Amino acid sequence: MNELIKKLTEAYGPAGFEDQVRDLIQPEVAPYADEIKVDALGNLIVHKKGDGSGLKVMIAAHMDEIGVMVTHITKEGYVRFTNIGGVYPRTLHGNRVRFADGTIGIISTEPLADRNKVNSLDKHFIDVGATSSEDCPVKVGDAAGFWREFAVLGSRLVAKSMDDRIGCVVAIEALKRLKETPHDVYFVFSVQEEVGTRGAQTAANALNPDVGIALDVTLTGDTPEARPMAVSLGKGTAIKVKDTGMIAHAGLVKLMRQRAEEAGIPYQMEVLEGGTTDARPMQIANAGCAAGCISIPCRYVHSQSEMVDGNDVENSVRLLVEILSKPIAL
The missing domain is CATH 2.40.30.40 (Peptidase M42, domain 2)
Structure with missing residues (x-):
């Protein structure tokens, strides 16, 4: 995945100006999509059809950066x-x-x-x-x-826009690995998250999903004198319980934990005391949906050298595939 991570993280794409990132993502997802469209705000919406027995699921990862x-x-x-x-x-x-x-x-x-x-x-x-x-x-x-080049430091990966190009990578890789699903899945590569989760809001209002899952970075508590937080680099994907914008649907959190344990995927429970994700607008769109977030632990968020662990990225992909390939009963 490192080649894709490098390509996306080094791309130009501040909030409101995501065109170059979208142009890189579209050919990556096209062979695996049943339908692709770009909406009025600029969200790239990639539809993978299910077998008709499942739910409508929206997966959101934002293309923009600060x-x-x-x-x-x-x-x-x-x-x-x-x-x-x-x-x-x-x-x-x-x-x-x-x-x-x-x-x-x-x-x-x-x-x-x-x-x-x-x-x-x-x-x-x-x-x-x-x-x-x-x-x-x-x-x-x-x-x-x-501007900062992508760097590999052992299992640690560093770039200027892991937030949230790494979420985009997780979505792309999950789509590639998702052979069959009971659900109608809409992978939304959203715009303008960094200035108010605007893209996910318009997309969720249009799609009206039953379930919404954001893919985004979260903070860690594993650096010197860091604010205490039960999330560390290299210890697994993070399942969000709460942030300042939303409380995740309890049934969805339970399902995420169940799927991780069934597949032997290491995970951490996340309570983020500052910030939110595209899960918030999905949760309150129209009449609302069951919303949650798979988070990629990340050091130095909103700096020019954001750091993730490649194993956490892989485990985030695995967890998303496990969730989407099986029934979702909340």
Whole structure:
């Protein structure tokens, strides 16, 4: 899977600008789909038909990543910007961004008397090599994603957009391995999750699923002085019980645990105290559905070097296939 992970994580795709990622995913899923469409918001919806005896199931993994957008260009050619999604100022200085046309910029910050402090976002700027506003290669409204190459560190995989390209990989791999299913399964590669789970909301309203399962990263509690959390890298896929946006359907959580134990898949129980996923809009779309989330443990979320464990990724794929290949009784 590493080749696919590298291809997707290195792609450009800030929230609202997911076209390049969608163009990479579509040929991966096309041979395994009964129907493919792109909706008005830009979600890629891939339908695999069941045998008619099961439920309508929506699987959501978001294509977008955090990024920045140009708000102003100074007369000297420096680029001021705002955030797209959860961008943390402490991660910015000296890092690089890449615009849709490949233009690279370096983020820096105004001087601070106390070097132990961090400037707010509005005190940062991007240097794209321009000498004036006239020769600046980017313009107001242009979006950029962060730029960092994919790296393999043993079983650990590092990239700038594991959130949530790794969820997209899990969805793609599960679709490839899913030979038969009783369910009508809609794999939704969603847009604009990082700015309010917008793509999953419109897709869920249109599809009206019986069951919704998000695929996304979650935090870990296994780094020095980390906030206590019962999730670690390399100890299995994570079954979400609760986050700040939703409480997972108890029957679906029970089913996930049952399928994992039956197949010998290592898993961890996840309670996330900050953040949510595409499961939230699926849960409350229309009259509601049974919603949950398979999470991939990830260190350094919303940084330019997000880290997952390849074994956790594989076990997430296995669990999803186990769920979709058998009846879902809640």
